[in-house]
């Protein structure tokens with residue numbers, strides 16, 4: 729009877745470098761396909777929020793202390 733860990737290790741030994749590279753490339757492609765859409769969604773969300781902040785800063789009645797607005801964090805112009 730084989731121990732699962734030993735069997736797994738034995739299986740890995742049967743892969744040559746090219747097969748290992750192919751497997752890693754395959755896994756990376758899957759990781760990329762899963763990660764990229766979320767990354768773009770995140771980017772879009774961040775861009776939207778930054779744009780919203782800009783619009784809020786434009787409407788803000790600034791009250792500066794220590795060079796930044798207390799409300800919208802806009803830097804005081806000198």
Ligand SMILES: [Zn+2]
Pocket residue numbers: 785788789790791797798799800801802
């Ligand atoms: Zn402000």
